[in-house]
Structures are given as structure tokens and as C-alpha cells.
Amino acid sequence: MTGAIAWLGLAPGLAAIPLFNESSRYIDTGIMATALTPVELIAGAIVCAGAAMLPDLDHPSATIAQTFGPVTWGLSKAVNWLAGGHRGMTHSLAFALAAGIGVHLLADAYPIARDIVVVLLVGLALRAIGIGIPGKKLGSAMVNIGLTAGLFVVFQSMGVGYAWLGLAVGVGSFVHVLGDCMTEKGCPVLWPLRARFLLPWKMGIKTGQKFEQKILAPVLSVAIIGLLFWRLGPI
Numbered sequence: 001m002t003g004a005i006a007w008l009g010l011a012p013g014l015a016a017i018p019l020f021n022e023s024s025r026y027i028d029t030g031i032m033a034t035a036l037t038p039v040e041l042i043a044g045a046i047v048c049a050g051a052a053m054l055p056d057l058d059h060p061s062a063t064i065a066q067t068f069g070p071v072t073w074g075l076s077k078a079v080n081w082l083a084g085g086h087r088g089m090t091h092s093l094a095f096a097l098a099a100g101i102g103v104h105l106l107a108d109a110y111p112i113a114r115d116i117v118v119v120l121l122v123g124l125a126l127r128a129i130g131i132g133i134p135g136k137k138l139g140s141a142m143v144n145i146g147l148t149a150g151l152f153v154v155f156q157s158m159g160v161g162y163a164w165l166g167l168a169v170g171v172g173s174f175v176h177v178l179g180d181c182m183t184e185k186g187c188p189v190l191w192p193l194r195a196r197f198l199l200p201w202k203m204g205i206k207t208g209q210k211f212e213q214k215i216l217a218p219v220l221s222v223a224i225i226g227l228l229f230w231r232l233g234p235i
């Protein structure tokens with residue numbers, strides 16, 4: 001959710017940078033403000049929300065690792081092994097930059113890789129907001145795959161360009177890191193430096209408790225709807 005919020009807040013400004021928009025369309029229209037179409041803004045919010053789950057792929061038993069069954073579980077195992085456990089390397093500014101730049105270059109070079117990344121991130125976003133059947137791993141994966149494929153086809157049919165993909169991945173990953181800094185364990189933001197960043201005086205949020213579901217999630221949902229209205233509403 002914080003990923004979606006960050007994107008809706010930052011995207012129009014960031015995506016006006018020529019590198020991050022569809023330059024051919026910009027040349028057509030000649031207007032910077034239309035660098036992102038409304039569907040791209042929404043697609044970006046979903047992708048950025050998915051990217052905001054990426055750092056937790058270092059935790060193979062997290063729900064997120066089960067999004068696409070063995071595919072995401074295997075990915076998670078690999079990330080966990082590389083990162084040396086939970087809340088390490090993937091919870092840093094360096095990871096957000098590397099993921100963003102890596103995806104940007106990859107997407108630029110290989111359209112198929114770009115599409116795989118988009119599908120993976122949309123799937124992670126849907127999983128994060130709890131799309132699925134409680135207690136049914138296979139059923140949940142199927143529902144998710146169906147919905148993800150549907151969204152991807154809609155994006156394709158509406159001419160969504162993905163010049164901003166790497167940007168969304170970088171922003172989403174970093175927002176996750178900032179969010180985890182608000183929790184009691186904190187994050188090694190400046191990895192490979194070992195220092196952990198967290199709120200002072202043990203103010204941090206305990207994760208996995210009611211506060212997240214009962215207060216934080218509704219407040220963030222309202223923020224997302226408000227931002228969508230602000231960006232796309234008839235004002």
C-alpha cells in the first residue's frame with residue numbers, strides 16, 4: 001500500500017524525466033504532462049505496490065513467497081540465500097537502486113523479461129492485498145494467476161508503455177525499506193554498513209499485529225483513494 005501511495009504521489013513528477021517516459025509519445029503530443037496516461041499511472045501504482053514486497057522475498061515462509069507457488073518460493077529461497085537471511089541486504093538503499101537500475105536496463109533490452117517482471121510484480125501486489133482463498137495455497141495461486149493475467153491483458157490493450165518500470169521498482173523497494181525502519185527491528189539502510197536504522201525510544205511498530213490490519217491498512221486505503229481522485233479526478 002505504501003508502494004502505491006509513493007507512486008501516486010511521486011510518479012507524475014519523476015516520470016516527466018525523459019528517460020522514464022515513452023519518448024515517442026512525448027514527441028507526438030509535445031506535452032510533458034501527458035508523459036503518463038491515466039492507465040499507466042494506475043498500472044504503475046500496482047507495479048510499485050508489488051515492488052514494495054520485493055525486499056521480503058528474503059523470507060521464504062512469508063505469504064508473499066507463495067504467490068505463484070514454486071516459482072516465487074524458489075525465487076525467495078534464492079534471495080534468502082544470497083541475502084544471508086531476513087532483513088539484510090534486500091532492506092537497503094543499495095538493493096533498491098540495484099533492483100531499479102537492473103530492471104530498467106533489463107526491460108530496455110528484453111521485452112519478454114520486461115513482461116515477466118510486470119506479471120510478477122502485479123501478482124505480488126494482488127497477493128499483498130490479500131487476494132486469494134484462505135488456507136488454499138493452490139487455489140490462491142490460481143486465482144492470482146487469473147487476475148494477474150487479466151490485468152496484464154487490459155494494460156496491453158490500453159497501450160501501456162513500461163519506460164517507468166525500473167523507476168517503479170526502485171521507488172517501491174525503497175518505500176518498503178523506509179516502512180520497515182518504522183518497525184521495532186529497523187533496517188540496515190546503508191548496507192553493507194551494519195548500522196540498523198529504526199525509530200528512537202522503541203517507538204517502532206510491532207509487526208504482524210492488529211494495529212497493522214485494523215488501523216494502518218484502512219488509513220492507507222483511504223490515502224490511496226484520495227490520491228487517485230486527486231490525480232485523476234475531474235478537478
Ligand SMILES: [Zn+2]
Pocket residue numbers: 055056087091176180
Ligand atoms: Zn521487510
